[in-house]
Amino acid sequence: MPVTSASMPTKERILGAAEELFARHGFEGASLRQLTSAAGVNLAAVNYHFGSKDRLIEEVFRRRLDQLNGRRMAALQKITGEPDATIEDVLAAFIVPALELSHDGNGSLFMRVLARAFAEHDDTLRKFLSDNYGHVMRQFTAEFARLLPNLSKEELYWRVDLVTGALTHAMSGFGMIQRKSDVPEHRHREQTAEHLIRFAAAGLKSP
Amino acid sequence: MPVTSASMPTKERILGAAEELFARHGFEGASLRQLTSAAGVNLAAVNYHFGSKDRLIEEVFRRRLDQLNGRRMAALQKITGEPDATIEDVLAAFIVPALELSHDGNGSLFMRVLARAFAEHDDTLRKFLSDNYGHVMRQFTAEFARLLPNLSKEELYWRVDLVTGALTHAMSGFGMIQRKSDVPEHRHREQTAEHLIRFAAAGLKSP
DNA sequence: CGTATCCTCAAACGATCGTTTGATTCCTGA
DNA sequence: TCAGGAATCAAACGATCGTTTGAGGATACG
Numbered sequence: 001m002p003v004t005s006a007s008m009p010t011k012e013r014i015l016g017a018a019e020e021l022f023a024r025h026g027f028e029g030a031s032l033r034q035l036t037s038a039a040g041v042n043l044a045a046v047n048y049h050f051g052s053k054d055r056l057i058e059e060v061f062r063r064r065l066d067q068l069n070g071r072r073m074a075a076l077q078k079i080t081g082e083p084d085a086t087i088e089d090v091l092a093a094f095i096v097p098a099l100e101l102s103h104d105g106n107g108s109l110f111m112r113v114l115a116r117a118f119a120e121h122d123d124t125l126r127k128f129l130s131d132n133y134g135h136v137m138r139q140f141t142a143e144f145a146r147l148l149p150n151l152s153k154e155e156l157y158w159r160v161d162l163v164t165g166a167l168t169h170a171m172s173g174f175g176m177i178q179r180k181s182d183v184p185e186h187r188h189r190e191q192t193a194e195h196l197i198r199f200a201a202a203g204l205k206s207p
Numbered sequence: 208m209p210v211t212s213a214s215m216p217t218k219e220r221i222l223g224a225a226e227e228l229f230a231r232h233g234f235e236g237a238s239l240r241q242l243t244s245a246a247g248v249n250l251a252a253v254n255y256h257f258g259s260k261d262r263l264i265e266e267v268f269r270r271r272l273d274q275l276n277g278r279r280m281a282a283l284q285k286i287t288g289e290p291d292a293t294i295e296d297v298l299a300a301f302i303v304p305a306l307e308l309s310h311d312g313n314g315s316l317f318m319r320v321l322a323r324a325f326a327e328h329d330d331t332l333r334k335f336l337s338d339n340y341g342h343v344m345r346q347f348t349a350e351f352a353r354l355l356p357n358l359s360k361e362e363l364y365w366r367v368d369l370v371t372g373a374l375t376h377a378m379s380g381f382g383m384i385q386r387k388s389d390v391p392e393h394r395h396r397e398q399t400a401e402h403l404i405r406f407a408a409a410g411l412k413s414p
Numbered sequence: 415c416g417t418a419t420c421c422t423c424a425a426a427c428g429a430t431c432g433t434t435t436g437a438t439t440c441c442t443g444a
Numbered sequence: 445t446c447a448g449g450a451a452t453c454a455a456a457c458g459a460t461c462g463t464t465t466g467a468g469g470a471t472a473c474g
Contacts, residue, residue: 010421010422041422042421042422042423042424043423043424044422044423044424045421045422045423048421048422049421
């Protein structure tokens with residue numbers, strides 16, 4: 001199934017509408033009829049281009065996570081060499097790419113989709129995410145382990161999990177992450193990153 | 208302990224099955240036919256006893272939150288008088304009742320339902336929770352503000368929100384909260400509380 | 415031009431959804 | 445004992461779900 005230039009707009013429009021409606025109403029709550037109507041395409045287009053609703057869901061994740069986790073891994077790579085890297089550096093490698101995504105186009109909607117994926121305990125979806133992107137979390141956890149040698153493995157998993165929960169919660173839009181009108185966007189993003197990193201670092205390093 | 212039992216009244220059996228299926232498949236994902244079948248009651252029983260599916264959802268929350276937030280407020284009340292209360296004390300008042308619920312009957316399933324409610328941005332459900340239980344979070348936030356006078360209001364909301372996210376995430380069962388077989392349950396609950404409180408306190412008090 | 419391929423479209427498929435109905439059974443109070 | 449409300453039941457309601465179909469339009473290449 002070659003991707004022609006004519007088919008690309010339709011696929012992109014479906015993915016965009018899917019991201020928004022999945023964020024707003026959940027995977028089961030958003031119907032293909034709502035979705036294709038919002039995208040301005042025919043109902044059958046989803047099954048034609050993606051095969052099924054489940055495969056569409058996977059593509060929504062793939063489109064954002066390939067980029068997001070690519071940037072995360074690239075940022076982490078620069079640190080692993082440095083002998084004087086800090087917890088804050090590793091956290092920045094994890095958080096900053098997500099904040100860049102949040103302020104780029106409809107990326108913030110995707111963070112809400114991601115939060116839903118955590119809340120869903122759907123095995124198929126969890127396996128898909130684990131298979132394709134589990135290595136990223138493992139890599140970051142390994143780096144945290146290197147920088148926190150005093151922590152037992154159990155204690156480390158605990159804290160990484162708590163940090164993950166806090167960040168997912170915050171970045172999916174529950175939090176106070178709202179830019180004041182007199183603060184330029186890139187400055188706001190820096191401030192948000194500082195907040196999250198300071199909080200998470202304190203939790204990780206707690207005695 | 209089974210979620211439902213033939214000896215229980217119909218309303219209780221429905222509520223138990225609803226809690227389990229809402230936790231597992233979400234509010235839209237769990238159908239009344241699955242639900243009533245699991246509860247061993249007739250399909251029409253939900254609409255007869257609760258009026259509608261939405262009202263059933265509210266009752267699932269009310270049954271647990273009345274008890275949970277009652278205990279939280281009682282615990283907080285004991286602290287507000289004490290002049291030498293600590294952040295850790297306030298966090299304990301918030302966390303320990305939730306952990307007691309998690310280890311009591313099917314309370315842990317309810318924490319997953321609660322996590323879903325956070326992920327859903329459904330306005331009706333959020334308004335219901337805010338109207339009925341919003342005063343609890345406001346009371347705790349006020350107490351944090353008293354014990355952290357250096358923090359700006361904005362900074363405080365930030366950190367309280369991050370703590371909420373971490374705890375919701377952890378207590379809904381993603382985390383490593385699994386008791387080892389050689390640790391008695393009440394001791395495991397104490398250890399879990401210590402973990403959560405230490406992490407959250409460090410985040411709240413971070414410089 | 416003709417034809418092969420990609421794509422779109424309206425329509426329909428069977429399944430399942432939340433809800434309602436009306437009859438029937440159960441149980442209690444007088 | 446028996447009347448009457450409470451509770452349960454099978455069945456059906458209209459609506460909506462994800463998916464499939466087959467015809468027709470669009471486009472590129474010989």
